Amino acid sequence: MVGTEKSLEVRLYEAGVRERTGGGAAVQELLQSLTVAEQRRAALWFHEKLCRSGAGRGDEWAVWWLSTRRLGWSAAEADELLRRLVGADALVDPQQLLQQFAPLTLLPLSAAVESGGCDRMLLRAARTASLSAWGDQDEDAANAVIRRRLDALIGPDAEDGTGLPGTLLDDEDGYGPRMRAEHTGMLGGPGVAAFLEHCAGQDKTRATKRWRKRAAELLAGAERGEEVVRALLEGMAEQPEHLVVAPQSWGVRRWAGIASERNERLVRGLLWTAAALRGAWVVPAIGEVALNAGTGTGGSGGWCRNARIATGAVAVLGEFEGAQDEQAVRWLGRLKGRVRNRTVLKGIATSLDAVAARSGLTPSMLAERGVPSLGLDARGMREEELGAYTAVLSVEPSATASLSFRGPQGQVLKSAPKAVREEYGERVAAVREASKRLRALLSAERARLEEHLVAGTRWPGADWERYYADHPVTGPLARALVWEVCADGAAAGTGWVSGVPERAAGGWALAGAEGTAVPLGAGARLRLWHPVRADEDEIREWRAVLGERAARQPFRQVLREVYRGVGVPAGGRVLEYGRVRALMGERGWGGGQLGYFGAGYATEMVRELPRRGDLAAGAEAAWRAVLPLELVDRRDVDGGIASRCVTGALRFERCEGGPRAPWEAAGTGAVPPLVLSEALRDVALFTEVAAAPAQ
Incomplete structure (x- = not known):
């Protein structure tokens, strides 16, 4: 009787049970006995079962076998199968799709091929998922084979002359x-599509050696390959942000940025390909990409246009060696001053550490190699002719920037006359912008030099001359400080002689307080003079010499307070919290915030002396000072905002064995004199400047 006939779905289910319980290949036998229409219906049933439950290998086999048959699929049915995988109504969990990509995709792909038509947005979303799918992504692997078949189905968006599939340099962004419009002929060259396809598969921050080797091979086989890399990177460096609309496996996503996810991967692949190139354009192009992607609207803010592209670019900058590394460091230093996104900043620090490790320098020393000249000459001056007037930008030894305008009779003006501003407006604006950049740069240089003073950093003579004494920006600051040269060998670390830099025949010398000069030979090593290492007579001599010359220093060096032979303060000082917090930030102390919340009633402020990033290679230990602070509860008068705190007892800790080694408590007697003096100097500053008035 017709009413008692079992449905096809029940028969399929029972066949599966018989097969799992040892009844033979029941599913295969049943499928082979069905009509084409019934097989198509069975395919829909097995595929839905696989999507909903991630069923076992028997269901995967059935879906695979049915995908090899011509079942008379329509475009609507092909779309239905794809919508089970991607889009807002997907049946399959996105993670399952990535784990079982090939079994789940084979049947929809077969239906799309047979029907000759399918929703291209769904195909694109499936193609996007293929790039992240689990399993081997080599060109002969299942995922890559499926991706090529998807590319063929998607096809080019329009005949634009490039011959590239629509998934390369797609239209999901601007x-x-x-790039297709600007570089049509070049992108259509032999081998270019294969190379770009490889680049588009780079979905990690760092490329593997295997990936880079294959990229180099494909680039060599691409017509005008290096020109393609340059054009596409420079295009990304100039790409303005806009609304990006792209299909995802869970729907359509819209966001403000500069690249779709596919083009993002493509650019990251191009960046790692460029890491092996040696053209003069390479480092600037990568730096510009990092700057554009790593900054937000107007070049500021924690949000950035594309963090993944930016982190990829700064990782590549950390790979350069030889003649390119100095240029890369300069770019990393510039990015550090412009980028606000924490992820990108962390990548910049990692790249600087990597370059420093290869060069044997500390990151802080390395940063000096990236200080730009801003057009200043050896005197630390830049002159810009503006008709009868001259703009003069210069560096003062006190680490300040000076911008003035010299008139035709030699008169000096603080601002440009109206007529000059009207006729040379753009050039006046440019020199003012340079003055602004110079002020920021000098502030950073002054802080870095003072850190070197605390760290006891030592420089080879050649590096010291190039990056300090002779540098247009750093030079005026460095020449205003007292230095020491090791007279009897750097290894011994004894026999240091102090002096201020002065020109000598063929180079530089240090002129001592008594008038003698020590020439700086090729093997000289130098460090900044610190009064804690000098006796009282030498300190008085230098103070007298610089006082007679009315010399100004970028920070307190010869007049620096020295603390030795004094006890550590016990604490108990009541301070204005807002003021002391600001002072601590300026002096490099960090720690938790005080406030009327769970953990806000007590904190510890910490300063590494010096910071471990400034420790020379082979340094025995890192040190830090720890100053406890407790909140003074005044919520009745301070409106719920922490206003006062009380200090605890200053203590010291040391760390040996690298950045991840633990800190251990150390007695005051074991603390190096320089570390002790600098910490006590800071605490004295805090308690003097931020002392709370008596009640």
């Missing part, structure tokens, strides 16, 4: 269409 970057892809612009």
Whole structure:
């Protein structure tokens, strides 16, 4: 009787049970006995079962076998199968799709091929998922084979002359269409599509050696390959932000940025390919990409246009060696001053550490190699002719920037006359912008030099001359300080002789307080003079010499307070919290915030002396000072905002064995004199400047 006939789905289910309980290949036998229409219905049932439950290998086999048959699929049915995988109504969990990509995709792909038509947005979303799918992504692997078949189905968006599939430089952002339009002929060259396809598979921050080797091979086989890399990177460096609309496995996503996810991967692949190139354009192009991607609207803010592209670019900058590393460091230093995104900043620090490790320098020493000249000459001056007037930008030894305008009779003006501003407006604006950049740069240089003073950093003579004494920006600051040269060998670390830099025949010398000069030979090593290492007579001599010359220093060096032979303060000082917090930030102390919340009633402020990033290679230990602070509860008068705190007892800790080694408590007697003096100097500053008035 017809009413008692079992449905096809029940028969399929029972066949599966018989097969699992040892009844033979029941599912295969049943499928082979069905009509084409019934097989198509069975395919829909097995595929839905696989999507909903991630069923076992028997269901995967059935879906695979049915995908090899011509079942008379329609475009609507192909779309239905794809919508089970991607889009807002997907049945399958996104993680399952990545784990079982090939079994789940084979049947929809077969239906799409047979029907000759399918929703291209769904195909693109499936193609996006293929790039992150689990399993081997080599060109002969299942995921890559499926991706090529998807590319064939998607096809080019339009005949634009490039011959590239629509998934390369796609139209989900403004970057892809612009590059296609601007570089049509070059992108259509032999081997270019294969190379770009490889680049588009780079979805990690760092590329593997295997990936880079294959990229180099494909680049060598691409017509005008290096030109393609340069054009596409420079295009990304100039790409303005806009609304990006892209299909995802869970729907359609819209965001403000500069690249779709596929073009993002493509650019990251191009960046790692460029890491092996040696053209003069390479480092600037990568730096500009990092700057554009790593900054937000107007070049500021914690949000950035594309953090993944930016982190990829700064990782590549950390790979350069030889003649390119100094240029890369300069770019990393510039990015450090412009980028606010924490992830990108962490990548910049990692790259600087990597370059420093290869060069044997500390990151802080390395940063000096990236200080730009801003157009200043050896005197630390830049002159810009503006008709009858001259703009003069200069560096003062006190670490300040000076911008003035010299008139035709030699008169000096603080600002440009109206007529000059009207006629040379753009050039006046440019020199003012340079003055602004110079002020920021000098502030950073002054802080870094003072850190070197605390660290006891030592420089080879050649590096000291190039990056300090002779540098247009750093030079005026460095020449205003007292230095020491090791007279009897750097290894011994004894026999240091102090002096201020002065020109000598063929180089530099240090002129001592008594008038003698020590020439700086090729093997000289130098460090900044610190009064804690000098006796009282030498300190008085230097103070007298610089006082007679009315010399100004970028920070207190010869007049620096020295603390030795004094006890550590016990604490108990009541301070204005807002003021002391600001002072501590300026002096490099960090720690938790005080406030009327769970953990806000007590904190510890810490300063590494010096910071471990400034420790020379082979340094025995790192040291830090720890100053406890407790909140003074005044919520009745301070409106719920922490206003006062009380200090605890200053203590010291040491760390040996690298950045991850633990800190251990140390007695005051074991603390190096320089560390002790600098910490006590800071605490004296805090308690003097931020002392709370008596009640």
